[in-house]
Amino acid sequence: MGASLATVWTLARKDLLLELRSRDIVLAIVVFALLVITIFTFAVELTPSRSMDVGPGVLWAAVAFAGVLGLNRSFAMEAEGDTLDGLMLTPVSRDLIFFGKMLGNFIFITIAEIVIFPVFEALFNISVLQVETIVIALLASIGFSAVGTAFAAVSVRVRSREIMLPLLFLPASVPLIMAAVESTSVVVNGGSWSAFSDWLQLAIAFDVIFVIASAVLFQFALEN
Amino acid sequence: MEKSFGNAAVLRGLDMTVRDGEVVAVFGANGVGKSTLLRVLTTLTRLDHGTISVYGSDLSRRPEIARLLLGAVLHSPMLYGDLTVKENLSFFGKMFRVPRLADRVSELADRMGLTPRLDQKVRELSHGYQKRAALARTLLHRPRLLLLDEAETGLDESARVILDGVISEHRAAGRAVVMTTHSIERGIAGADRVLVLAGGRIALDRPSSQVTPNDVTGLYGDLSSPGSGDA
Numbered sequence: 001m002g003a004s005l006a007t008v009w010t011l012a013r014k015d016l017l018l019e020l021r022s023r024d025i026v027l028a029i030v031v032f033a034l035l036v037i038t039i040f041t042f043a044v045e046l047t048p049s050r051s052m053d054v055g056p057g058v059l060w061a062a063v064a065f066a067g068v069l070g071l072n073r074s075f076a077m078e079a080e081g082d083t084l085d086g087l088m089l090t091p092v093s094r095d096l097i098f099f100g101k102m103l104g105n106f107i108f109i110t111i112a113e114i115v116i117f118p119v120f121e122a123l124f125n126i127s128v129l130q131v132e133t134i135v136i137a138l139l140a141s142i143g144f145s146a147v148g149t150a151f152a153a154v155s156v157r158v159r160s161r162e163i164m165l166p167l168l169f170l171p172a173s174v175p176l177i178m179a180a181v182e183s184t185s186v187v188v189n190g191g192s193w194s195a196f197s198d199w200l201q202l203a204i205a206f207d208v209i210f211v212i213a214s215a216v217l218f219q220f221a222l223e224n
Numbered sequence: 225m226e227k228s229f230g231n232a233a234v235l236r237g238l239d240m241t242v243r244d245g246e247v248v249a250v251f252g253a254n255g256v257g258k259s260t261l262l263r264v265l266t267t268l269t270r271l272d273h274g275t276i277s278v279y280g281s282d283l284s285r286r287p288e289i290a291r292l293l294l295g296a297v298l299h300s301p302m303l304y305g306d307l308t309v310k311e312n313l314s315f316f317g318k319m320f321r322v323p324r325l326a327d328r329v330s331e332l333a334d335r336m337g338l339t340p341r342l343d344q345k346v347r348e349l350s351h352g353y354q355k356r357a358a359l360a361r362t363l364l365h366r367p368r369l370l371l372l373d374e375a376e377t378g379l380d381e382s383a384r385v386i387l388d389g390v391i392s393e394h395r396a397a398g399r400a401v402v403m404t405t406h407s408i409e410r411g412i413a414g415a416d417r418v419l420v421l422a423g424g425r426i427a428l429d430r431p432s433s434q435v436t437p438n439d440v441t442g443l444y445g446d447l448s449s450p451g452s453g454d455a
Contacts, residue, residue, distance in 0.1 A: 003321070006318075007318070007319070010315065010318045010319070014304070014307070014315050017307065017311065018304060018306050018307065021306040021307075021345075022306055077304075080305075081300065081301075081302065081303065081304060081305055082298075082300035082301075082302050083302055083303065083304055085268055085298065085300070085302050086302030086303070086316065086361070087319070088267070088268055089266055089267075089268065089291060089294070089296055089302070090291060090316065090319035090320060091288045091289070091291040091292045091319075091320065092288075092319050093288060223270070
């Protein structure tokens with residue numbers, strides 16, 4: 001178990017080091033998400049009540065769409081240098097490679113959210129920096145990174161991978177995006193934990209199912 | 225072994241055995257399936273039919289065990305361009321759980337003439353030095369079977385001497401080498417056995433002492449394209 005965790009961390013640490021050098025992934029997610037959020041602040045007249053109505057949807061749509069860019073990049077860099085083949089030549093099981101890549105993507109999305117949320121709060125003038133929203137964001141990041149890592153592996157060898165990944169990722173993530181939007185909506189309107197517990201349960205169930213299913217899909221995608 | 229890509233049969237019932245301490249040179253015209261053969265042996269490409277056993281481990285059933293025994297230099301160096309040589313070797317060493325990794329990295333860097341370049345990013349290295357780094361990555365876990373796909377391409381003379389030395393040491397240690405090359409004289413001189421692929425099969429399999437360059441090139445002609453007929 002300890003050795004497996006060390007391998008997962010070694011894989012994620014390698015991705016973090018590469019990101020630290022290139023800053024491709026987090027920058028892409030943050031810039032795209034902030035652009036979407038900024039455009040909406042101009043497009044919609046943001047009265048306090050309207051901010052609470054449309055804000056959560058805008059926030060999670062921006063994170064989900066921007067996340068696709070980052071997820072695409074995280075696998076593209078493995079394909080460019082054929083380093084995916086290098087990983088495949090190691091005796092590490094495909095499951096551990098999946099969890100290593102997923103952990104890296106989870107960290108990238110989470111770092112991006114740390115930048116995006118305060119800017120969103122300032123522009124929409126609604127408070128999302130609360131414990132409840134942080135829990136929702138963590139659950140959403142786990143789901144996004146699991147689904148995204150698996151589908152990025154599926155589309156990495158496809159010529160039109162930039163198109164293929166969003167086509168696979170976004171429909172599959174709809175339940176999680178719904179759960180995140182509805183939960184956030186309850187929180188910004190002053191609701192308690194119990195008021196969005198159903199959505200929270202949906203997000204948890206999504207994460208459990210899709211982490212397992214994505215690990216299987218990832219293995220299948222790499223082997224074939 | 226049988227492998228097709230679409231309608232093109234690349235390997236058609238190819239059967240071969242490599243023994244410990246043996247260096248096997250595989251020749252064949254472009255597109256005849258040399259690289260496919262090596263990718264199949266590395267587990268990177270799946271066979272359509274057939275089995276491969278590496279020191280008793282079935283490649284399809286126990287690939288993790290087999291991968292511990294294999295080391296491969298393929299066309300691409302398979303290294304992260306934005307990481308330094310040292311970071312790359314350390315990363316892959318950890319993936320193979322190489323004991324005393326720092327010592328092993330220093331030892332291989334010294335052996336490959338990479339010590340002054342250990343802290344340089346791989347993308348900043350020349351093609352030849354990237355190939356040296358790829359060879360170092362391949363040798364990290366002391367593989368028992370070394371697979372070299374045109375490994376000498378892009379290497380200068382001093383690097384070729386290093387590569388020849390690695391192959392000789394591998395043979396002397398009772399380990400096996402399978403290499404593809406277009407350098408026929410060099411391949412024959414460095415190998416114990418010569419295989420020529422043609423038409424997806426082995427068209428020639430002889431000790432290198434009984435093979436001349438003409439024997440090899442003679443088989444490159446009509447038989448070279450996959451599915452072109454019986455070899």
